[in-house]
Amino acid sequence: MSDDTPTAIQSIEWRGDHVRIIDQTYLPKRKVYSDIRDMGRMWEAIKKLRIRGAPAIGIAAGYGFYMGIKELPESSFQSFWVEVQRVEEYLQSARPTAVNLEWVINRIKTTMQAHKDKPISKIKEIALETARTIHDEDKRICKKIGENGVKLVKKNSNILTHCNTGSLATGQYGTALSVIFHAHKAGKKVSVWVTETRPLMQGARLTAWELKQAEIPMHLITDSAAGLLMQRGEVDMVIVGADRVAPNGDTANKIGTYPLAVVAKENDIPFYVAIPLSTIDNNIDHGDDIEIEEREGEEITSFNGSQIAPKKTEAYNPAYDITPNKYITGFVTEKGIIEPPFDKNFEKLFDE
Amino acid sequence: MSDDTPTAIQSIEWRGDHVRIIDQTYLPKRKVYSDIRDMGRMWEAIKKLRIRGAPAIGIAAGYGFYMGIKELPESSFQSFWVEVQRVEEYLQSARPTAVNLEWVINRIKTTMQAHKDKPISKIKEIALETARTIHDEDKRICKKIGENGVKLVKKNSNILTHCNTGSLATGQYGTALSVIFHAHKAGKKVSVWVTETRPLMQGARLTAWELKQAEIPMHLITDSAAGLLMQRGEVDMVIVGADRVAPNGDTANKIGTYPLAVVAKENDIPFYVAIPLSTIDNNIDHGDDIEIEEREGEEITSFNGSQIAPKKTEAYNPAYDITPNKYITGFVTEKGIIEPPFDKNFEKLFDE
Numbered sequence: 001m002s003d004d005t006p007t008a009i010q011s012i013e014w015r016g017d018h019v020r021i022i023d024q025t026y027l028p029k030r031k032v033y034s035d036i037r038d039m040g041r042m043w044e045a046i047k048k049l050r051i052r053g054a055p056a057i058g059i060a061a062g063y064g065f066y067m068g069i070k071e072l073p074e075s076s077f078q079s080f081w082v083e084v085q086r087v088e089e090y091l092q093s094a095r096p097t098a099v100n101l102e103w104v105i106n107r108i109k110t111t112m113q114a115h116k117d118k119p120i121s122k123i124k125e126i127a128l129e130t131a132r133t134i135h136d137e138d139k140r141i142c143k144k145i146g147e148n149g150v151k152l153v154k155k156n157s158n159i160l161t162h163c164n165t166g167s168l169a170t171g172q173y174g175t176a177l178s179v180i181f182h183a184h185k186a187g188k189k190v191s192v193w194v195t196e197t198r199p200l201m202q203g204a205r206l207t208a209w210e211l212k213q214a215e216i217p218m219h220l221i222t223d224s225a226a227g228l229l230m231q232r233g234e235v236d237m238v239i240v241g242a243d244r245v246a247p248n249g250d251t252a253n254k255i256g257t258y259p260l261a262v263v264a265k266e267n268d269i270p271f272y273v274a275i276p277l278s279t280i281d282n283n284i285d286h287g288d289d290i291e292i293e294e295r296e297g298e299e300i301t302s303f304n305g306s307q308i309a310p311k312k313t314e315a316y317n318p319a320y321d322i323t324p325n326k327y328i329t330g331f332v333t334e335k336g337i338i339e340p341p342f343d344k345n346f347e348k349l350f351d352e
Numbered sequence: 353m354s355d356d357t358p359t360a361i362q363s364i365e366w367r368g369d370h371v372r373i374i375d376q377t378y379l380p381k382r383k384v385y386s387d388i389r390d391m392g393r394m395w396e397a398i399k400k401l402r403i404r405g406a407p408a409i410g411i412a413a414g415y416g417f418y419m420g421i422k423e424l425p426e427s428s429f430q431s432f433w434v435e436v437q438r439v440e441e442y443l444q445s446a447r448p449t450a451v452n453l454e455w456v457i458n459r460i461k462t463t464m465q466a467h468k469d470k471p472i473s474k475i476k477e478i479a480l481e482t483a484r485t486i487h488d489e490d491k492r493i494c495k496k497i498g499e500n501g502v503k504l505v506k507k508n509s510n511i512l513t514h515c516n517t518g519s520l521a522t523g524q525y526g527t528a529l530s531v532i533f534h535a536h537k538a539g540k541k542v543s544v545w546v547t548e549t550r551p552l553m554q555g556a557r558l559t560a561w562e563l564k565q566a567e568i569p570m571h572l573i574t575d576s577a578a579g580l581l582m583q584r585g586e587v588d589m590v591i592v593g594a595d596r597v598a599p600n601g602d603t604a605n606k607i608g609t610y611p612l613a614v615v616a617k618e619n620d621i622p623f624y625v626a627i628p629l630s631t632i633d634n635n636i637d638h639g640d641d642i643e644i645e646e647r648e649g650e651e652i653t654s655f656n657g658s659q660i661a662p663k664k665t666e667a668y669n670p671a672y673d674i675t676p677n678k679y680i681t682g683f684v685t686e687k688g689i690i691e692p693p694f695d696k697n698f699e700k701l702f703d704e
Binding site for chain 2: 228322
């Protein structure tokens, strides 16, 4: 798989003075590019899932952060910094559960502070450079995750994945899908069960699209059908991404991940989570500390603007669930495969 | 809840010379009645889920069977009987997994054979009478199931249910929903988590509609969100219906039932299956003997005629899964609650 294969598409790109994204709400029907020139538009794009997937959200937020600060008055660092914090809070409110968003902005802020004695115009440039560096790093990290995961994949195996974790969700390659892409490239002859991923259908719309572009054999299933397939021996491995991982390995990921993990364990099927190490949130202890984003009930009661449920039906629409560490066989990271006990083994990595 | 409450709607009704059904493919938007006057239309109505739910399919098949035989030549019983078998095979092909369909037709045939010495015109009348008796019995049985299940429901509890098992799915009241209706009527102050039930959305379209008609508090969720709710202690009991139950308790029900049962057990939540005893198939030994109906992939790749997945995406769409008996706390039947060991306790019932 060379960089010019269709799998290596760019979901987000910095173009001199603005960002160009593929608006994922139009996929797979149409490939619509959208040019984003201010922070408000970026907030909307993140909130409405035009750009989505933990790492891509982080990259987008980095550029959005720069757009938010670039026109700020340059009179004093102190008053500039007050406004910088407001920009940060505003962007964070678009997806409160996305640790990558927080991580990217914190990293840019730390770099800015290290240069606080420079002219503010220069500090703004440094912010943009840092955002671009983070984007480039993400591409390299995703490639590494894919390469590291290949050894877990048996030849001729059936892999089940949930939601979308591919090039669309990251700088390039993806996390869980990067493992699948690289296993395919290495001649492992994999076949993929793609869960449609209700309510927003990221599996049906995005993962199916990416796998078809890469010509990897796949079948789409409802989220509910995964259990039957696991019970019948039709799944050799489950691999998913994550939105936030606690230092003990408890994992917040797309709603439906937890039941997949429980049923996988019940059927002795390895369950892997592929993440860049930046997904680990060292400010928390375990999964209970993770706030679950609740999204609008209309995502369930309607589809494509047409009502499914009776009018005024109340719906509960959590975006994530928490998979306790005991259901997870291992994490695939840019630094290799991490096995239990996760708390100790993650710590070792961060100490290196 | 008296018989004139909206929950006691008639999904299927014999009207002298034809059947009137509520065409469930239009719900919840419109309440469309459809008059069915021949077997071919009944086959289509069963196949296309215009009438659905195990007991309702049986009742419909009984009337459809009568429509299929009423015009047959009356020259000799033998040649009549050959055609009767063809009618049976044809109707069975509409929903091969529906044991109630088979059961109803077998019962009508047995009654007909007991009267084989009578004029064929008389035997045809007997077939209709039997179909009507089966319909009346179903209403009584469903009421009994509901009444028997009430004692399992704790006051102020949250009940999770899957698919549709209410008045729409049966002669009246339903199976799992009958328990919920009767618990509500008994003042148990229940609240219901309704899984939308992909791909055909019977939960979102039908169960939500029936519960709203009965003014029972409810929230709609995606099938994937049930895990999070169970993990967080928001579910006190799961109750579902079944399409076919093996004598050992292994249960075929709507796809997604098996993962619900596994996650319920993992979280120590009671998992009940509400069935008329006719759902038990004594011709098989266990769940592996049950054929899984595979439906068209288009039910997943499209929604309301609009394409979701990329064109030419292959989908795997099993209609049912099998929940092994070890995940089931008990069966709620018209003869009471059946606890494990199911094989022995079912046998006792049939011996009574």
